[in-house]
Amino acid sequence: MNPLLMSLLLIIGLGIFGRTMYYKIQLLLALGPVDPANRFNNIVERLKNLVILAIGQKRLVGRKREWIAGIMHAFIFWGFCVLLIRSISLYGEGFVKGFQLPIFGHDGLIGYLYIALKDIMEALVLFMAAYAIFRRAVLKPTRMHNTWEAYFVLVMIVVLMISDLMLDGARYNLITLFNNPDHLYFFNNPKFGSEFIWTPVSVGAASLIKGLSAETTSWVLTIMFWIHITTQLVFLNFLPLGKHFHVITALPNVFLKSLGYPHEKAAVLDLENEAAWEDETLGLNHIHQLNWKQGLDLYTCTECGRCKDVCPAYLTDKPLSLNEFNDDLKAELFNNSANVIKRANLAANLNGNGDAEDIEAIKTQMAELNSEKSLVGDIISEDTLWACTTCRACEQVCPVTIEHVPRIIALRQGQTLMAEAYPKELNVALKGLERNGNPWGIGYDKRADWAEGLDVKTMADDSDVDYLLWVGCAGSFDDRTKKVTTSLVKILQKANISFAILGTEEKCTGDFARKVGNEMLYQMMAEENIATLNNYKVKKIIAACPHCLNTLKHDYPQMGGNYEVIHHTEFIDQLVKSGKITLNKSFEGSLTYHDPCYLGRYNEIYDQPRSLLNSVAKDGLKELDRHGKESFCCGAGGGRMWMEETIGKRINNVRAQEIVDKKASTVAVSCPFCLTMIEDGMKELAQEENVKTQDIAELVANNMA
Amino acid sequence: MKILTTVKKVVDVELNIRVNDGAIVEDGLQYVINAWDENGVETAVQLKENNSAETTLVSIGGDDNADMIKKCYAMGIENGILIDDPALANADSSVFAKVLQKVYEKGEYDLIITGKQAQDTDNGQAGIMLAEYLNIPCVSNVVAIEVMDDSHVKVSRLGDAGTEIVELELPAVVTVSDSINEPRLPAMRGIMMAKKKKIETMDLSALGTSIDDLGGADLQSEVVEYMQPEARKSGQKFEGDAAEITAEVVGLLSNEAKVL
Ligand code: SF4
Numbered sequence: 001m002n003p004l005l006m007s008l009l010l011i012i013g014l015g016i017f018g019r020t021m022y023y024k025i026q027l028l029l030a031l032g033p034v035d036p037a038n039r040f041n042n043i044v045e046r047l048k049n050l051v052i053l054a055i056g057q058k059r060l061v062g063r064k065r066e067w068i069a070g071i072m073h074a075f076i077f078w079g080f081c082v083l084l085i086r087s088i089s090l091y092g093e094g095f096v097k098g099f100q101l102p103i104f105g106h107d108g109l110i111g112y113l114y115i116a117l118k119d120i121m122e123a124l125v126l127f128m129a130a131y132a133i134f135r136r137a138v139l140k141p142t143r144m145h146n147t148w149e150a151y152f153v154l155v156m157i158v159v160l161m162i163s164d165l166m167l168d169g170a171r172y173n174l175i176t177l178f179n180n181p182d183h184l185y186f187f188n189n190p191k192f193g194s195e196f197i198w199t200p201v202s203v204g205a206a207s208l209i210k211g212l213s214a215e216t217t218s219w220v221l222t223i224m225f226w227i228h229i230t231t232q233l234v235f236l237n238f239l240p241l242g243k244h245f246h247v248i249t250a251l252p253n254v255f256l257k258s259l260g261y262p263h264e265k266a267a268v269l270d271l272e273n274e275a276a277w278e279d280e281t282l283g284l285n286h287i288h289q290l291n292w293k294q295g296l297d298l299y300t301c302t303e304c305g306r307c308k309d310v311c312p313a314y315l316t317d318k319p320l321s322l323n324e325f326n327d328d329l330k331a332e333l334f335n336n337s338a339n340v341i342k343r344a345n346l347a348a349n350l351n352g353n354g355d356a357e358d359i360e361a362i363k364t365q366m367a368e369l370n371s372e373k374s375l376v377g378d379i380i381s382e383d384t385l386w387a388c389t390t391c392r393a394c395e396q397v398c399p400v401t402i403e404h405v406p407r408i409i410a411l412r413q414g415q416t417l418m419a420e421a422y423p424k425e426l427n428v429a430l431k432g433l434e435r436n437g438n439p440w441g442i443g444y445d446k447r448a449d450w451a452e453g454l455d456v457k458t459m460a461d462d463s464d465v466d467y468l469l470w471v472g473c474a475g476s477f478d479d480r481t482k483k484v485t486t487s488l489v490k491i492l493q494k495a496n497i498s499f500a501i502l503g504t505e506e507k508c509t510g511d512f513a514r515k516v517g518n519e520m521l522y523q524m525m526a527e528e529n530i531a532t533l534n535n536y537k538v539k540k541i542i543a544a545c546p547h548c549l550n551t552l553k554h555d556y557p558q559m560g561g562n563y564e565v566i567h568h569t570e571f572i573d574q575l576v577k578s579g580k581i582t583l584n585k586s587f588e589g590s591l592t593y594h595d596p597c598y599l600g601r602y603n604e605i606y607d608q609p610r611s612l613l614n615s616v617a618k619d620g621l622k623e624l625d626r627h628g629k630e631s632f633c634c635g636a637g638g639g640r641m642w643m644e645e646t647i648g649k650r651i652n653n654v655r656a657q658e659i660v661d662k663k664a665s666t667v668a669v670s671c672p673f674c675l676t677m678i679e680d681g682m683k684e685l686a687q688e689e690n691v692k693t694q695d696i697a698e699l700v701a702n703n704m705a
Numbered sequence: 706m707k708i709l710t711t712v713k714k715v716v717d718v719e720l721n722i723r724v725n726d727g728a729i730v731e732d733g734l735q736y737v738i739n740a741w742d743e744n745g746v747e748t749a750v751q752l753k754e755n756n757s758a759e760t761t762l763v764s765i766g767g768d769d770n771a772d773m774i775k776k777c778y779a780m781g782i783e784n785g786i787l788i789d790d791p792a793l794a795n796a797d798s799s800v801f802a803k804v805l806q807k808v809y810e811k812g813e814y815d816l817i818i819t820g821k822q823a824q825d826t827d828n829g830q831a832g833i834m835l836a837e838y839l840n841i842p843c844v845s846n847v848v849a850i851e852v853m854d855d856s857h858v859k860v861s862r863l864g865d866a867g868t869e870i871v872e873l874e875l876p877a878v879v880t881v882s883d884s885i886n887e888p889r890l891p892a893m894r895g896i897m898m899a900k901k902k903k904i905e906t907m908d909l910s911a912l913g914t915s916i917d918d919l920g921g922a923d924l925q926s927e928v929v930e931y932m933q934p935e936a937r938k939s940g941q942k943f944e945g946d947a948a949e950i951t952a953e954v955v956g957l958l959s960n961e962a963k964v965l
């Protein structure tokens with residue numbers, strides 16, 4: 001069309017874009033003294049995630065609660081994918097009149113199908129963008145915050161669609177009304193007919209300008225072309241500046257997501273490393289300590305607010321709003337970008353430098369480049385940090401697979417290890433853990449008292465058993481949970497399972513210590529437990545608590561403890577399926593189930609508990625509104641069990657109310673913390689007589705044949 | 706200001722302590738810092754943080770006390786002295802007080818803080834005896850302390866009739882109650898750093914004394930035998946309808962317990 005102008009626009013547009021991207025990537029690569037886990041392994045699985053989550057937009061269209069917004073976004077995204085091909089051919093047109101891409105630009109079946117698809121997609125994107133504007137301006141969903149940026153981008157999308165449709169409309173008019181004075185190219189294969197039979201939307205657009213003269217129509221075509229190209233380049237350059245960066249980074253971010261465990265596992269910190277203590281590199285204290293994947297997460301956050309919309313802390317008025325959290329970290333990252341890069345260059349000089357004085361000098365320079373702001377206190381508040389229950393609801397819904405919890409735990413490590421600034425109310429539980437291996441601090445020698453008279457062996461008595469029953473602290477010491485343990489033992493004995501317990505040799509797995517950032521105490525617990533388990537050559541463990549399950553199964557292998565770990569609901573379900581236990585459908589009343597976060601979202605155990613409950617309940621199981629993957633936390637995870645909840649509403653009361661509203665007479669749980677929290681919630685609401693809280697093991701034990 | 710605190714290692718009273726043939730069964734026992742001494746350490750560290758003070762702790766026992774002393778370092782105590790002498794195995798409060806007296810005389814401290822008693826023996830004597838031997842003032846069961854100037858502190862003690870506020874001229878001994886503060890957990894960075902920190906270990910001769918000097922040959926008190934307290938009978942629990950339960954309880958009280 002005009003090679004000179006086209007070249008100029010491309011050089012400016014792509015040049016600026018390239019420079020921005022170069023800087024953004026450089027910043028990412030400068031992040032982190034510690035790299036995330038390998039993100040380039042298991043390519044097939046990664047591609048599968050890419051197809052399902054990113055291209056398939058699963059978390060957008062697949063959520064019942066918000067499918068309309070999901071469809072809207074998905075069509076805009078798919079539309080853009082389709083239009084990418086069209087854009088390339090338009091760039092070609094800028095240089096060479098009548099430029100056509102191979103295959104897509106040829107009048108074969110694929111060419112025709114493509115233009116038809118492009119035509120429909122442009123209409124759909126236009127419609128969806130219009131709806132998006134309407135939604136923002138009129139419907140105003142609470143989770144979103146409206147910014148001019150969002151409107152600007154939507155308007156650009158509208159302009160892009162209209163300009164391209166009008167361009168084709170003008171072309172149609174020139175060809176059909178004016179006998180194609182400019183000799184424009186169009187498909188006209190006798191087999192498939194004229195191109196325009198396939199593009200009803202463009203033809204519709206043409207009818208809007210059919211009164212114009214040939215010359216004016218020709219002008220319209222030219223103007224629309226340049227508007228389209230310019231808008232596209234402005235759009236491209238606008239993306240990296242704000243939340244729309246996700247248009248570029250979402251696909252790589254999903255491709256590079258954590259595999260095997262829902263998020264990056266906490267690294268086993270080397271606490272013996274004196275330099276780490278001196279350089280304050282344990283935990284996350286300053287922005288440069290984020291790893292590159294966490295940086296990419298920040299680039300990718302779309303600020304959609306889906307995360308906070310399901311966050312128990314946010315929904316009960318705690319000052320934890322995840323998209324703001326992301327935004328604040330991102331601002332701190334960009335404010336320090338030059339220093340972060342300089343610092344990383346200095347760090348590179350450290351490697352291989354043997355001179356002690358040099359090293360000291362470099363380290364001093366590096367320390368000077370640290371942000372003056374500490375992440376906790378200056379960027380996000382203490383109350384924000386400690387409000388999180390690590391329930392993962394946020395991560396489960398995030399359409400672009402951003403990981404919040406590992407970051408929160410790393411920040412807590414920084415607070416606990418370096419700053420000594422953790423909630424002091426945790427001291428009692430931490431001290432109890434240190435001295436007696438349980439957060440209540442009850443004498444460790446009373447750990448197996450619950451088993452008195454139940455004919456339960458300890459490993460010390462006889463370690464030649466098939467299973468170790470891991471009882472957990474609550475199951476050992478808490479009076480209410482001891483009843484659950486007793487029921488579980490009854491089931492195992494009924495099924496003739498060969499099992500033993502560790503008795504007084506068992507200690508807290510250290511889950512809560514790790515979640516509050518006390519890596520030292522966690523490692524102490526883990527080391528002692530692993531030594532005991534390995535000493536008895538334990539292979540298979542039945543865990544009666546999802547937190548124990550998760551720690552034994554996913555954290556202990558990092559420290560040399562490798563076992564096959566199974567939750568009691570999974571195990572009982574196997575017993576039922578294999579006929580070792582027969583259940584009666586004898587439970588009367590309306591039964592519902594509360595999914596524990598560490599069983600569901602962390603370990604994907606959703607079906608087995610349901611299968612058991614359906615087998616005992618006469619009227620079947622009635623689901624809560626928020627269940628399965630979107631279950632609402634009880635409020636106890638992440639060490640919150642051992643802290644007061646003084647801000648806002650109480651999470652457990654909110655959940656209990658939801659259960660009451662469902663008119664359930666019994667709520668089943670499968671976690672001792674959920675049991676305590678929900679039962680307490682029922683008491684608080686004076687509903688404990690109307691709604692009983694029971695562990696699945698109790699329901700099974702009471703309804704066995 | 707120089708502060709001396711004393712810490713004793715005691716058996717963890719959360720555990721079931723079993724007795725066999727008049728002696729405590731050591732198997733399965735674990736030892737922890739005496740809770741009141743931990744309050745004393747916290748008091749010393751807080752005084753150090755809020756005023757300019759130097760903190761030293763002294764402990765009497767074997768080298769297995771080192772762990773506990775290092776944890777106190779991690780809480781913020783600067784110097785540690787361990788008096789390790791087998792001759793002290795059967796010592797009583799009076800002997801301990803005399804050992805502490807020697808330590809005091811070596812270091813010239815301004816304020817001595819002890820826990821008001823030890824969780825194992827519950828004697829509550831060492832601190833008070835120490836003040837007596839040194840002939841300096843002593844306030845026990847202290848719940849608050851405030852430095853007035855270099856040579857005076859103001860303390861609150863919980864007495865029978867209420868809180869008494871006492872101004873003390875230094876040097877002096879205070880024995881603290883557990884309600885004076887909530888001891889911090891040892892700082893983790895401190896635990897790492899404390900690994901390398903030295904403990905000044907001395908036996909009695911290094912302290913310039915001997916067990917005879919301290920009255921060890923003629924103990925004023927001696928443990929003759931340990932006995933297990935009788936286990937309390939477990940109570941009876943009633944569940945069900947309130948009216949039925951009431952009738953049942955009344956029946957039991959009048960027929961079995963014969964109190965009605
Ligand atoms: S973290 Fe994910 S869910 Fe939350 S605002 Fe960002 S993109 Fe949306």
Ligand code: SF4
Binds near residue numbers: 312314
């Ligand atoms: S893990 Fe749960 S509590 Fe924590 S931020 Fe995410 S949704 Fe909120």
